[in-house]
Amino acid sequence: GAVVSQHPSWVICKSGTSVKIECRSLDFQATTMFWYRQFPKQSLMLMATSNEGSKATYEQGVEKDKFLINHASLTLSTLTVTSAHPEDSSFYICSARGEVGEKLFFGSGTQLSVL
Amino acid sequence: QKEVEQDPGPLSVPEGAIVSLNCTYSNSAFQYFMWYRQYSRKGPELLMYTYSSGNKEDGRFTAQVDKSSKYISLFIRDSQPSDSATYLCAMSARNFNKFYFGSGTKLNVKP
Numbered sequence: 273g274a275v276v277s278q279h280p281s282w283v284i285c286k287s288g289t290s291v292k293i294e295c296r297s298l299d300f301q302a303t304t305m306f307w308y309r310q311f312p313k314q315s316l317m318l319m320a321t322s323n324e325g326s327k328a329t330y331e332q333g334v335e336k337d338k339f340l341i342n343h344a345s346l347t348l349s350t351l352t353v354t355s356a357h358p359e360d361s362s363f364y365i366c367s368a369r370g371e372v373g374e375k376l377f378f379g380s381g382t383q384l385s386v387l
Numbered sequence: 388q389k390e391v392e393q394d395p396g397p398l399s400v401p402e403g404a405i406v407s408l409n410c411t412y413s414n415s416a417f418q419y420f421m422w423y424r425q426y427s428r429k430g431p432e433l434l435m436y437t438y439s440s441g442n443k444e445d446g447r448f449t450a451q452v453d454k455s456s457k458y459i460s461l462f463i464r465d466s467q468p469s470d471s472a473t474y475l476c477a478m479s480a481r482n483f484n485k486f487y488f489g490s491g492t493k494l495n496v497k498p
Contacts, residue, residue, distance in 0.1 A: 278430065306486070315475065315490040316431075365430050369483060374419045374438065376477065376486050378430035 274300045276368050278379025285356055286387055293351045293382045295366030301346040302368035306376070307339075310363045322349050356386045390414055393476055393489025402498050406463040410476035410489045413457065417478040417487070420452050422461045425473045425491065434474075435461060466496045 275298040285291050295305060304323050308316040320336075322328040322343035330336045338360075340352040349368075353360055366379040393410045400406055408422075418439055423431035435450040437443045437459075443450045449462040459478075463470055476489040 276430075304483070313493075316488050318485075321484070363428065367430075367486075374479065374483060375433060375436055376421065376479075377433060378423070381428065381430045383428060 274298075274368075274370065274375075274377045276302075276366065276377045276379045278366050278382060280382060281380060282383040282385070284385045284387065287357050288355055291353045291356055291384060293353075293364055293366070293384075295349045295351070295368070295379050297347045297368045297370075297377075300368075300370040302349070302370060303346065304369050305343055305349040306367045306369075307341060307349075307351050308365045308367065310365060310381075312363075316365065319351075353384065356384070358386045360384065361386045388413055390487045391476060391478060391489045394492055395490050397493040397495055399495045399497060400466055402466060402468060402496055404466050404496070406466050406470070406494060406496075408461040408463075408474050408476075408492050408494070410459050410478075411457055412459075412478060412487070414478075414480070414487075415454075415457070416480040418481055419479045419483075420450070420459050421477040421486075422448075422450055423475040423477060424470075425475060427473075431475055466494075468496050468498050470494060471496050 277296045307319045319334045320328045320330045328341035343349040365381040420437045422435040425431040440454045447464045451460045473491040475491045479486045
């Protein structure tokens with residue numbers, strides 16, 4: 273299957289700082305990438321959808337100024353959590369689909385802990 | 388009503404048992420169906436992919452789709468302790484603009 277690389281796998285930061293998470297498709301061109309948030313023992317919560325070269329589409333209730341998404345190339349999308357606070361602590365996962373699109377591949381996830 | 392319903396479990400079975408995991412859905416436009424396995428604090432891993440109705444087998448795993456009943460299943464034969472994980476079903480319509488996930492079923496295979 274296709275490989276999606278996500279970094280870092282975990283990050284601890286102080287409240288008020290910004291954190292950037294990278295998501296790369298290693299062996300295919302990702303026309304669309306999705307960012308999810310997952311709380312313990314819960315399913316995936318879609319935060320936003322990003323298409324290469326255009327602005328991300330955010331789900332209702334997700335602050336676009338807090339969660340900045342950039343999808344500048346067909347292999348890279350980034351999520352920046354700006355001015356992070358303890359309530360932003362969570363497991364963030366990216367996923368990507370290729371040009372054909374019917375399959376969705378996930379990164380390994382990033383555990384963010386804000387102190 | 389949720390787009391996709393999945394029993395959260397947990398489901399506990401002895402090693403070697405046949406496991407049946409299921410999801411129901413409400414949107415008849417869904418045509419692409421996937422099963423993912425997720426270990427704790429890891430990203431979901433694609434296990435099985437099926438287009439439209441029918442069966443698909445891969446090793447110990449069999450995926451079934453019954454579009455008339457809006458019901459999909461994943462069967463695991465000869466279950467192993469390493470199969471202990473959360474299993475997520477997912478589906479999409481032809482436009483692929485959005486993927487809909489079940490809440491996940493936590494499976495525990497006891498040695």
